[in-house]
Amino acid sequence: MSPPQVGRLASAAVETLNILLTTDDAQIATTPKDAVWTHRKTTLYRYRSNERRHATPVLLVFALINRPHIFDLRPGHSFVEYLLGEGFDVYLLDWGLPGPEDGDTGLDYYVCDALPWAMREVKRSSGADAVSLLGWCIGGTLCTMHAALEGARSPARNLVLLTTPIDTSGSLYRKWVGPDGFDVDHVTDDWDAVPGATIDMANKLMKPVTNLWSSYRKLAQSVYDGTVDREGYQSMAKWIADNPAFPARAFREWVTWLYKDNRLVRGRLRLRGRRVDLARIEQPLLVVTARADHIAPPSNSQPLLELTGSSDVEHLDRPGGHIGLMAGSKARKEIWPDVAGWLAARSEASGQARRPDLTSLDGGRNGDAPAPDVASAMPRSAEG
Amino acid sequence: MAAAMEQLVAGKGFSALLGQAAENAVALTSINSQMWDLVLRNFRMVGRSDIHRLGRRLNGIEDKLEMLLQEIEGLDDSRSASGRSG
Numbered sequence: 001m002s003p004p005q006v007g008r009l010a011s012a013a014v015e016t017l018n019i020l021l022t023t024d025d026a027q028i029a030t031t032p033k034d035a036v037w038t039h040r041k042t043t044l045y046r047y048r049s050n051e052r053r054h055a056t057p058v059l060l061v062f063a064l065i066n067r068p069h070i071f072d073l074r075p076g077h078s079f080v081e082y083l084l085g086e087g088f089d090v091y092l093l094d095w096g097l098p099g100p101e102d103g104d105t106g107l108d109y110y111v112c113d114a115l116p117w118a119m120r121e122v123k124r125s126s127g128a129d130a131v132s133l134l135g136w137c138i139g140g141t142l143c144t145m146h147a148a149l150e151g152a153r154s155p156a157r158n159l160v161l162l163t164t165p166i167d168t169s170g171s172l173y174r175k176w177v178g179p180d181g182f183d184v185d186h187v188t189d190d191w192d193a194v195p196g197a198t199i200d201m202a203n204k205l206m207k208p209v210t211n212l213w214s215s216y217r218k219l220a221q222s223v224y225d226g227t228v229d230r231e232g233y234q235s236m237a238k239w240i241a242d243n244p245a246f247p248a249r250a251f252r253e254w255v256t257w258l259y260k261d262n263r264l265v266r267g268r269l270r271l272r273g274r275r276v277d278l279a280r281i282e283q284p285l286l287v288v289t290a291r292a293d294h295i296a297p298p299s300n301s302q303p304l305l306e307l308t309g310s311s312d313v314e315h316l317d318r319p320g321g322h323i324g325l326m327a328g329s330k331a332r333k334e335i336w337p338d339v340a341g342w343l344a345a346r347s348e349a350s351g352q353a354r355r356p357d358l359t360s361l362d363g364g365r366n367g368d369a370p371a372p373d374v375a376s377a378m379p380r381s382a383e384g
Numbered sequence: 385m386a387a388a389m390e391q392l393v394a395g396k397g398f399s400a401l402l403g404q405a406a407e408n409a410v411a412l413t414s415i416n417s418q419m420w421d422l423v424l425r426n427f428r429m430v431g432r433s434d435i436h437r438l439g440r441r442l443n444g445i446e447d448k449l450e451m452l453l454q455e456i457e458g459l460d461d462s463r464s465a466s467g468r469s470g
Contacts (some may be wrong), residue, residue, distance in 0.1 A: 040447075101441075171393055182399070182406065186407055190414040206390075
């Protein structure tokens with residue numbers, strides 16, 4: 001190895017280390033927003049915009065693992081920013097940072113209390129009479145449970161589910177925590193809140209080489225080659241490392257009901273005595289799956305397409321992973337326009353809904369619908 | 385290599401190992417937390433469990449306030465409705 005090569009290698013090593021050590025300084029979730037409602041650790045935010053054109057606001061609901069900042073990762077790579085640009089009134093439900101004092105918080109709190117209350121506040125602050133729910137991962141499952149409980153009574157007018165586990169059979173998680181192994185009661189008896197780092201490590205172990213070695217090797221290689229996207233790496237790494245705890249009761253219910261017993265898809269899940277019946281979902285439904293998703297593979301979401309009672313069901317199956325699908329470098333061109341277009345066509349004021357052009361959507365039931373008018377020109381005041 | 389590791393983690397043996405490792409981690413943190421709580425209590429100081437108990441009570445109060453707010457709003461709505469019909 002020649003002296004210049006040694007110098008380049010040393011320089012790359014120092015820069016790689018610098019990127020890793022300063023990851024925490026990355027600015028994420030910077031789109032201006034205002035808190036409009038809080039309860040316990042839950043906060044509802046409304047993003048500032050003077051371009052609101054669609055009548056139905058969008059409520060973003062993320063998982064109980066990791067923070068919802070992934071919706072608004074960084075300027076130019078923010079789904080929130082994109083939706084605002086498309087004229088939507090965007091709200092975000094942040095579950096906050098649960099602690100041991102929230103150990104008695106169960107799934108019923110999220111589905112029967114926090115979510116409906118947040119929708120009430122969205123309606124109140126926006127002046128709209130309905131809300132489009134967009135849930136990602138566990139957030140999608142919570143939205144599904146809500147719609148399956150409330151049916152047509154729910155103020156949710158549209159339902160968008162991104163990489164959402166519904167039928168967990170065949171998943172790697174089920175192999176790990178399913179009926180035969182993992183004593184979830186032992187864990188949740190002793191822990192009031194399951195540490196986020198523990199869940200994060202389990203997630204990383206699903207693809208150990210990729211997550212624990214390849215990502216760092218690729219970073220070092222890109223630094224050495226001079227192609228590194230410093231901001232991109234740091235913003236994603238910061239988001240991945242931010243792991244809130246999972247309230248013990250909710251964790252026990254999630255693992256037992258969804259993974260050990262697979263109750264949701266079998267119609268045997270009850271919340272506060274009421275059956276969560278997927279056939280009661282009547283809202284237009286968009287299910288988005290990622291072909292390389294190892295956390296919620298497409299087979300985990302697809303059964304909902306048949307079980308729902310909705311007559312307006314679409315399915316988008318795209319390349320990508322659980323998070324990369326919506327937050328990867330290609331998302332802005334390959335998936336966001338489809339999601340926004342689908343929502344736009346169903347976000348007119350009551351009685352004015354139009355059907356979208358679904359020729360670009362995979363596996364839809366309504367492929368012969370007319371073309372959409374995404375840039376709906378419906379006038380709307382800046383503050384609703 | 386990556387594929388082999390993914391195959392390894394998908395095995396039953398790894399699932400059992402992971403489950404037991406998680407249980408050991410839980411037991412260790414629980415013993416540690418109980419020990420420190422005992423130390424603090426003997427010094428007549430507030431321990432983590434006391435803080436958590438207080439947090440739970442605050443959660444309960446917040447729930448009651450939310451319910452109260454909903455009741456008031458319900459009354460408000462019914463009063464406006466009866467005002468309109470009257």
